[in-house]
Amino acid sequence: MSETIYVSDSTPSIETILVIDDDPDILALLEMSLTSDGFNVITANEGPLGLQNAKAEQPDLILLDVMMPQMDGLEVIKRLKDDTDTRAIPVLWLTAKSQTEDKLKGLEFGGDDYITKPFDLREVTARINAVLGRTRPVKYINPLINAMGDSFSEEGVAELGSHLQAAAEIQMKLLPEKPPTYDGFDIATLFRSSTSVSGDFYDFIPLTDTRIGVVLGDVKGHGIPAALLMVMIQTASRLLSNQTDCPATILKGINTLLFQNTDLEQFATMVYGILELDSGRFTYANGGHCPPIHFITDSENSENQNQNEEKFELLETGGMLIGAFDIATFSSDTCQLTQGDVLVLYTDGVTETEGQEPNDFYGEDRLIECFSKYITLSAESLCAVLQKELMEFSGTTQTKDDRAVVVIKRTDPKAT
């Protein structure tokens, strides 16, 4: 536990910026720019609302417009400085170039600096960073602990610590652990990381003696430690797996967690499924991820030699990508794996592998064709065949994308 606490204490949290301006376009512009620079942004389109937000949300810094109807910026800062709750919050003035006198008056009233409209957005960020003494954004670890610390067990938080370590290992390009082995199932994985940090992930979660959770997904975003966001999702899916056996509910939970604790532009796509080892049922929900493919071999009728007939289903049921919209809803569905059936979960690095012709991508059709052709092989051989085919298709061994593939083959329907 002590190590976990150390992690929590040593990590700065996301700074919150309150922008008070009556021009909605300015609010949108600053929200967009500052959000992508790693700040949490609150906006207020009038002075009184701004004062209310400042008191309630305790932002790290306030950007304040001078000229506003009803209550102007000078009145707002006066009230901020009169209130012990908000007195210490630094204020940067937003002012039009012509309002030089306002600038001086503003600083007199206690503003820390000023920025003139129209903005150079890089300058805005630079001024904010200068006032906050901020070096670079370090995110994700604290929000996760804040979000989970109260409502989850000590074991959960300890698990987070171990996952952070796992993330560091992934960052160092160590190969992931081997897939689990179960009677009646043949499971193999393929994992390739293109350059430094991979956003692809998969996980196997033991639930009971006869059920495992299978997770595969892809973390996206801009200028972020994708591996840490990945760990956030993995940890959340493991913890939520203890609370419910409904995949749709688990995706909804992860969606809420990500929506509340990361920037709008950061999201993930993922599939969460529960495999019943005795019956071969796979109950899943797909959160905006490329659909897993269930190859149906129909081995009981294999005598009629019609094996080339394409039989597969795409596991599309679910909902939107995860973490970008709090209104997202999800649903679950089930598919039945019988002997010889193969279930393939993969990330879009597979289908977006670029061929030697410009704008020709490997695509879902080729993937289906490849697996259909070699469906009788073992899970591990199927992974090897796919990898070889992708290499031949692209004409290079250098993958530009991350790739993760999980292949699950049912070998014995009577296994218990």
Next chain:
Amino acid sequence: MFQITTDVLNTAIVHVQGKIIGGIVDQLQDEIEQQLQNGNNKLIIDLTDVPLLDSTALGVIILAFQVLQRSGGKLVLLNPQKAVTSILEVTRLTSILEVYETEEAAYNAFE
């Protein structure tokens, strides 16, 4: 890389040429911010000549969409091609983002 049409008040069409990947994504974000700064809060991203966009680009579009929606503006997409359409469909973004096939239809979306 980007051509801008601003024939209609407060409205800009950002015509993008080529894949929106890697460093281009930052340029797209800069361009959107520039349009906001110019007072154009109704944005049409023209994807006619975009063979592919990456997840980071999707993130910028999601961010701009939400920010504009909250501020009373709007962002719509114009004429995405096969690969981009498939990305929008798989991620189910089509259930939230508005996608139009013609400029006229996209303009009408702001009325």
